[in-house]
Amino acid sequence: MARSLDSSHVGSAEKGEWPKPLKAEACELSFYYGSRLVLKRVSVPIAQGNITALIGPSGCGKSTFLRCFNRMHDLYPGTRYEGAILLYPEGRNILDRQVDPIEVRMRLAMVFQKPNPFPKSVYENVAYGLRVRGVRDRRVLDEKVEQALRSAALWEEVKDRLSALGTSLSGGQQQRLCIARALATDPELLLLDEPTSALDPIATGNIEELLQDLKRRVTILIVTHNMQQAARISDWTAFMYLGELVEFGPTKRLFTTPTNKQTEDYITGRFG
Amino acid sequence: MKGRTVLVPEQGTAGSSKPLLVEGEGRRRVRRIRELVIEGGLLVAALVSVATTTMILAVLVVESLGFFDTVSLYDFLTDTLWTPLFDDPHYGILPLLAGTIVTSMVGLLVAIPIGTVSAMYLSEFASPRVREIIKPVLELLGAVPTVVYGYFALLVVTPALQWIWPDLPGFNMLGPGIVIGIMILPLVISLSEDAMRAVPMMLREGSYAMGATHLETAWRVVVPAATSGIVAAYVLGISRAVGETMVVAIAAGQNPNLTWNPMEPAATITAYIVQVALGDLPHGSIGYRSIFAAGLVLAMMTFTFNILGHVMRKRFREVY
Ligand SMILES: Nc1ncnc2c1ncn2[C@@H]1O[C@H](COP(=O)(O)OP(=O)(O)OP(=O)(O)O)[C@@H](O)[C@H]1O
Ligand SMILES: [Mg+2]
Numbered sequence: 001m002a003r004s005l006d007s008s009h010v011g012s013a014e015k016g017e018w019p020k021p022l023k024a025e026a027c028e029l030s031f032y033y034g035s036r037l038v039l040k041r042v043s044v045p046i047a048q049g050n051i052t053a054l055i056g057p058s059g060c061g062k063s064t065f066l067r068c069f070n071r072m073h074d075l076y077p078g079t080r081y082e083g084a085i086l087l088y089p090e091g092r093n094i095l096d097r098q099v100d101p102i103e104v105r106m107r108l109a110m111v112f113q114k115p116n117p118f119p120k121s122v123y124e125n126v127a128y129g130l131r132v133r134g135v136r137d138r139r140v141l142d143e144k145v146e147q148a149l150r151s152a153a154l155w156e157e158v159k160d161r162l163s164a165l166g167t168s169l170s171g172g173q174q175q176r177l178c179i180a181r182a183l184a185t186d187p188e189l190l191l192l193d194e195p196t197s198a199l200d201p202i203a204t205g206n207i208e209e210l211l212q213d214l215k216r217r218v219t220i221l222i223v224t225h226n227m228q229q230a231a232r233i234s235d236w237t238a239f240m241y242l243g244e245l246v247e248f249g250p251t252k253r254l255f256t257t258p259t260n261k262q263t264e265d266y267i268t269g270r271f272g
Numbered sequence: 273m274k275g276r277t278v279l280v281p282e283q284g285t286a287g288s289s290k291p292l293l294v295e296g297e298g299r300r301r302v303r304r305i306r307e308l309v310i311e312g313g314l315l316v317a318a319l320v321s322v323a324t325t326t327m328i329l330a331v332l333v334v335e336s337l338g339f340f341d342t343v344s345l346y347d348f349l350t351d352t353l354w355t356p357l358f359d360d361p362h363y364g365i366l367p368l369l370a371g372t373i374v375t376s377m378v379g380l381l382v383a384i385p386i387g388t389v390s391a392m393y394l395s396e397f398a399s400p401r402v403r404e405i406i407k408p409v410l411e412l413l414g415a416v417p418t419v420v421y422g423y424f425a426l427l428v429v430t431p432a433l434q435w436i437w438p439d440l441p442g443f444n445m446l447g448p449g450i451v452i453g454i455m456i457l458p459l460v461i462s463l464s465e466d467a468m469r470a471v472p473m474m475l476r477e478g479s480y481a482m483g484a485t486h487l488e489t490a491w492r493v494v495v496p497a498a499t500s501g502i503v504a505a506y507v508l509g510i511s512r513a514v515g516e517t518m519v520v521a522i523a524a525g526q527n528p529n530l531t532w533n534p535m536e537p538a539a540t541i542t543a544y545i546v547q548v549a550l551g552d553l554p555h556g557s558i559g560y561r562s563i564f565a566a567g568l569v570l571a572m573m574t575f576t577f578n579i580l581g582h583v584m585r586k587r588f589r590e591v592y
Binding site (some may be wrong): 029072075106110117120131132157185 | 480482496
């Protein structure tokens with residue numbers, strides 16, 4: 001079944017279940033590692049100013065999907081995209097060969113599953129994106145760094161050791177540092193790939209709370225293994241299975257009355 | 273519950289049902305003895321190299337002690353002349369030390385920038401095919417006999433330099449220094465490249481995700497992340513440069529000369545040692561003993577750099 005780009009026909013989304021306005025939209029996105037097809041015509045809308053969660057069993061292609069948005073796959077030879085990801089407001093297909101991946105990455109930011117601070121000071125970690133964008137003015141840097149660290153709820157803990165190595169922080173702090181690094185450049189869309197899977201419940205709680213505060217400023221697309229987490233924090237949920245989108249809808253509805261049997265089995269833990 | 277009954281045999285059946293794969297007492301003893309013999313053999317082999325090193329050090333120390341009976345340690349470390357074979361002998365190590373330091377420094381000034389940039393290219397930019405071609409060539413560079421490098425310094429590099437500075441003497445420290453740099457380049461490149469490749473992809477992805485270019489990622493993330501490994505490569509390079517003998521013996525001139533100017537001729541510790549060792553000094557004479565004192569200084573320097581380098585290499589391995 002081909003899913004049309006027109007929202008009224010998309011899979012399981014019913015009337016009134018299509019978000020608006022959109023920050024981005026994957027349209028019939030297929031992806032290959034070599035000759036291996038791992039995303040099959042996936043269409044998911046990303047609502048502006050909302051949190052969209054991507055759930056599904058391990059290996060179903062969640063990370064692969066997320067990494068299409070900032071063209072991360074371009075780093076590896078033999079990968080291929082098909083279909084489109086439109087980034088609004090202009091609605092341009094960012095997978096187009098004509099589009100410079102760096103230009104796309106300048107507008108998006110990503111937080112990875114495992115905290116990956118650079119072996120630099122806390123300050124330089126957060127300032128990295130700004131420096132890459134050519135910001136030299138110390139005052140601007142100072143201000144942006146502080147702002148980002150505050151947004152990531154890390155400022156109070158690190159304000160006295162901005163020159164300490166980012167890698168010397170605790171796991172939860174490192175992940176918040178990575179979030180601060182991502183926020184410092186005011187991204188339009190924040191991509192998070194299981195950002196709390198390496199953290200304890202308290203650090204996880206901190207970050208979930210943080211994401212709630214952030215969504216007013218930045219659109220969030222988050223991959224999570226943890227269904228409770230998706231239910232707690234997201235506005236929209238997409239359920240993927242074996243490289244396909246099974247169901248998309250408002251989180252509350254999807255978790256209470258899933259229309260698809262597979263979705264129901266998965267969220268009730270009856271999967272596999 | 274099910275698992276438990278399988279793992280713990282019931283009391284009654286334990287004795288009667290003997291597992292098939294358990295070996296007999298005799299076989300077990302034979303095997304144990306064989307293991308012991310093999311282990312012992314390996315230990316002896318390892319001890320031979322340890323013993324050799326220890327004995328070399330012991331000889332150096334013992335012969336040097338004879339030297340320091342005649343010459344005070346203070347004179348050795350502060351006298352600015354090294355003329356053990358003259359009628360009016362002086363035994364100040366400083367001129368030789370200066371020669372060693374200057375030639376090594378020149379070598380490092382060549383090897384560090386070129387080595388770092390080449391390693392960065394090989395690790396971050398070169399396609400696998402290019403890397404496959406360059407790496408064996410580098411190893412070949414390391415396989416050239418040092419005598420050849422010595423004559424290369426004397427007959428090619430120095431004349432080339434004289435083209436730029438006509439009053440450069442035929443023996444000088446600059447030419448051999450540059451050649452030492454070329455000699456240690458393969459080592460510096462391959463160790464630095466190892467360090468850069470050991471940087472996890474995760475860090476590079478983090479940088480690219482922020483919109484960084486390939487070059488920015490290599491320079492601002494990969495190189496800093498690999499710093500301790502890269503510095504270890506430099507340190508091991510220094511150790512090699514300090515111990516280098518043929519090049520300086522052939523092309524730097526062999527007269528001890530306390531100077532920091534690489535355009536002048538001078539002798540290094542190593543050059544002095546070959547020079548004297550090749551002559552026919554009577555065994556036990558002070559001149560003969562002086563090469564052990566000089567050798568001890570040299571050994572202490574290279575040991576220090578080697579240990580330092582290996583400690584740093586180990587540390588960078590542990591970071592990830
Ligand atoms: N570099 C790669 N080359 C080939 N196949 C890959 C590669 N990376 C992932 N895959 C395959 O693509 C499929 C999707 O992987 P992906 O990492 O996107 O899954 P995921 O949903 O994020 O799983 P998890 O929840 O375990 O992180 C898997 O079957 C995986 O084996
Ligand atoms: Mg994943």
